[in-house]
Amino acid sequence: MKIGQQPDISPAAVQATQPVTAKAAGQNAPAAARNDRKAPGVGVTVSNLARTLEATRSDDTSDVDMNKVNAVRQAIEQNTFAVNPEAIADKLLANAREMLNRSAG
Numbered sequence: 001m002k003i004g005q006q007p008d009i010s011p012a013a014v015q016a017t018q019p020v021t022a023k024a025a026g027q028n029a030p031a032a033a034r035n036d037r038k039a040p041g042v043g044v045t046v047s048n049l050a051r052t053l054e055a056t057r058s059d060d061t062s063d064v065d066m067n068k069v070n071a072v073r074q075a076i077e078q079n080t081f082a083v084n085p086e087a088i089a090d091k092l093l094a095n096a097r098e099m100l101n102r103s104a105g
Helices: 011-016 031-038 048-059 066-077 085-104
Strands: none
Touching: none
């Protein structure tokens, strides 16, 4: 969910957040599951919206470009990877300036 986005409060989503009771779960539930319901603590329910968001999240593209990672890994293994010290120094200085500006402002 994005910041400022209104959540889906449909009747189905509200109904999906209702806790499951032992009677609703059925008497045929395994003994371990029935015993877990009697344990002290707070019951947790997951709405259909949360399940959908979790499924969507796993389908999202990764923040890491694995093709680029594999290309760099291969270049390192073949001793063809070239380091550009000027670019590294420029990035370090830019990051330092940004941090100093944040702390001053």
